[in-house]
Amino acid sequence: xxxxxxxxxxxxxxxxxxxxxxxxxxxxxxxxxxxxxxxxxxxxxxxxxxxxxxxxxxxxxxxxxxxxxxxxxxxxxxxxxxxxxxxxxxxxxxxxxxxxxxxxxxxxxxxxxxxxxxxxxxxxxxxxxxxxxxxxxxxxxxxxxxxxxxxxxxxxxxxxxxxxxxxxxxxxxxxxxxxxxxxxxxxxxxxxxxxxxxxxxxxxxxxxxxxxxxxxxxxxxxxxxxxxxxxxxxxxxxxxxxxxxxxxxxxxxxx
Amino acid sequence: xxxxxxxxxxxxxxxxxxxxxxxxxxxxxxxxxxxxxxxxxxxxxxxxxxxxxxxxxxxxxxxxxxxxxxxxxxxxxxxxxxxxxxxxxxxxxxxxxxxxxxxxxxxxxxxxxxxxxxxxxxxxxxxxxxxxxxxxxxxxxxxxxxxxxxxxxxxxxxxxxxxxxxxxxxxxxxxxxxxxxxxxxxxxxxxxxxxxxxxxxxxxxxxxxxxxxxxxxxxxxxxxxxxxxxxxxxxxxxxxxxxxxxxxxxxxxxxxxxxxxxxxxxxxxxxxxxxxxxxxxxxxxxxxxxxxxxxxxxxxxxxxxxxxxxxxxxxxxxxxxxx
Numbered sequence: 001x002x003x004x005x006x007x008x009x010x011x012x013x014x015x016x017x018x019x020x021x022x023x024x025x026x027x028x029x030x031x032x033x034x035x036x037x038x039x040x041x042x043x044x045x046x047x048x049x050x051x052x053x054x055x056x057x058x059x060x061x062x063x064x065x066x067x068x069x070x071x072x073x074x075x076x077x078x079x080x081x082x083x084x085x086x087x088x089x090x091x092x093x094x095x096x097x098x099x100x101x102x103x104x105x106x107x108x109x110x111x112x113x114x115x116x117x118x119x120x121x122x123x124x125x126x127x128x129x130x131x132x133x134x135x136x137x138x139x140x141x142x143x144x145x146x147x148x149x150x151x152x153x154x155x156x157x158x159x160x161x162x163x164x165x166x167x168x169x170x171x172x173x174x175x176x177x178x179x180x181x182x183x184x185x186x187x188x189x190x191x192x193x194x195x196x197x198x199x200x201x202x203x204x205x206x207x208x209x210x211x212x213x214x215x216x217x218x219x220x221x222x223x224x225x226x227x228x229x230x231x232x233x234x235x236x237x238x239x240x241x242x243x244x245x246x247x248x249x250x251x252x253x254x255x
Numbered sequence: 256x257x258x259x260x261x262x263x264x265x266x267x268x269x270x271x272x273x274x275x276x277x278x279x280x281x282x283x284x285x286x287x288x289x290x291x292x293x294x295x296x297x298x299x300x301x302x303x304x305x306x307x308x309x310x311x312x313x314x315x316x317x318x319x320x321x322x323x324x325x326x327x328x329x330x331x332x333x334x335x336x337x338x339x340x341x342x343x344x345x346x347x348x349x350x351x352x353x354x355x356x357x358x359x360x361x362x363x364x365x366x367x368x369x370x371x372x373x374x375x376x377x378x379x380x381x382x383x384x385x386x387x388x389x390x391x392x393x394x395x396x397x398x399x400x401x402x403x404x405x406x407x408x409x410x411x412x413x414x415x416x417x418x419x420x421x422x423x424x425x426x427x428x429x430x431x432x433x434x435x436x437x438x439x440x441x442x443x444x445x446x447x448x449x450x451x452x453x454x455x456x457x458x459x460x461x462x463x464x465x466x467x468x469x470x471x472x473x474x475x476x477x478x479x480x481x482x483x484x485x486x487x488x489x490x491x492x493x494x495x496x497x498x499x500x501x502x503x504x505x506x507x508x509x510x511x512x513x514x515x516x517x518x519x520x521x522x523x524x525x526x527x528x529x530x531x532x533x534x535x536x537x538x539x540x541x542x543x544x545x546x547x548x549x550x551x552x553x554x555x556x557x558x559x560x561x562x563x564x565x566x567x568x569x570x571x572x573x574x575x576x577x578x
Contacts, residue, residue, distance in 0.1 A: 048454060099455050
């Protein structure tokens with residue numbers, strides 16, 4: 001479904017992403033992990049069109065999307081969430097999601113109606129468990145609610161591939177589990193393929209089918225969660241500082 | 256049917272009937288000015304309400320007025336064709352200035368500065384080409400010798416009143432059309448966070464260009480109407496930075512987020528200018544700008560929703576103090 005080849009991004013003299021290639025199969029959940037500054041968000045920003053890659057190709061459903069503007073990539077079926085939720089506070093919860101449902105599915109360029117946008121907003125809100133009444137304000141949402149809204153917006157754009165950026169930062173453990181289950185539910189019920197960027201290893205390892213590890217902009221490991229979390233290079237660069245966490249993650253993955 | 260539903264119709268009927276019942280030419284003149292400027296301010300607020308603060312709308316107004324008048328005087332083109340041509344010019348100017356801004360994400364203060372330059376440039380062009388435009392002395396469309404309708408020149412205040420009223424209502428309808436459209440959501444989203452709006456699938460550059468061009472076209476129409484009504488234009492009255500700032504002031508004072516806010520702003524600015532003129536005569540030239548400046552600061556700090564906006568907010572939730 002997604003084939004990324006030789007992706008490079010330089011900011012001036014700094015290489016944020018260096019020659020990264022990977023594939024995502026339809027229906028899988030790929031975990032993308034790595035320490036802060038390893039290039040995870042940069043990859044997401046290129047996949048979603050926030051900025052173009054310096055070089056390399058991104059093929060989605062057989063056609064090149066590298067360098068397209070964000071709204072065109074979203075209309076092709078790649079949705080995204082942001083690491084820090086970015087709700088539109090001047091709109092209600094419903095309007096936030098209806099907006100994504102309208103423009104995300106090609107609204108404004110014709111062929112998509114308001115009624116359909118409202119319908120996809122209702123579905124997306126119900127999916128993540130937010131109220132579907134029209135006037136509920138964003139200001140009433142806590143950290144978990146904002147993450148849900150972020151997800152609902154992304155789902156409403158009708159993606160085939162969802163780029164979920166660190167969706168669990170700032171949640172407590174119960175909320176984390178809930179959110180992880182939510183991603184799985186989105187994949188299972190809506191058939192949306194997911195790439196999930198996350199700091200918190202444990203929960204991620206439990207849900208993803210495969211995991212890819214980045215360090216300093218390069219891919220250092222890729223494979224099944226149980227295998228990757230035992231990879232000595234991964235242990236060294238990502239988990240090396242905390243051996244307990246490695247074991248916990250490995251145990252979690254084997255479960 | 257509740258009483259509220261009849262209110263717009265009753266107000267409309269009263270407004271249409273007014274010039275046939277009340278014939279004081281000076282007061283009608285003031286009301287016509289208020290209507291034309293209300294329309295101009297409404298045009299500015301179309302984009303201003305979404306954080307697209309333009310200080311260049313004097314430029315669009317100038318293009319609307321001068322292109323119409325120049326075409327009539329030099330080429331004998333009727334304003335019925337001259338005004339559409341002037342609108343096309345203003346639209347093209349808006350695209351030329353706004354596209355690079357939006358494409359390269361010049362926003363906020365920087366966008367305001369670029370548009371400020373636009374005001375200045377249009378003013379300079381008008382003064383520099385004084386052989387054609389009369390420069391800073393101003394310009395008068397030739398009085399028609401033939402049909403008044405073709406020349407869009409009427410001596411009769413009632414006709415102008417009805418034209419201005421129609422255009423003002425049209426402006427409010429366009430405002431409401433945008434307010435109820437999906438584009439409003441998109442533009443609100445863009446004004447908060449362009450990247451997040453783009454991630455929701457909004458074509459940020461296109462949406463901003465669309466509202467800018469609509470706003471510029473409306474403003475140019477206001478300029479052309481002002482020219483046809485007053486039969487005299489000068490860089491100071493329809494173009495330049497003072498006019499641009501006056502638009503910002505009036506809309507902020509009236510209420511930037513409500514349909515009738517710009518109208519309230521126009522009533523205040525025009526009554527203020529007339530009051531100063533009558534009270535102090537030529538001694539007070541330029542005082543209105545001073546008052547605008549002071550009031551603008553006071554309003555932005557203490558009443559950011561403007562007079563009408565704050566009033567409506569208070570009516571909606573009585574007892575709760577509004578920020």
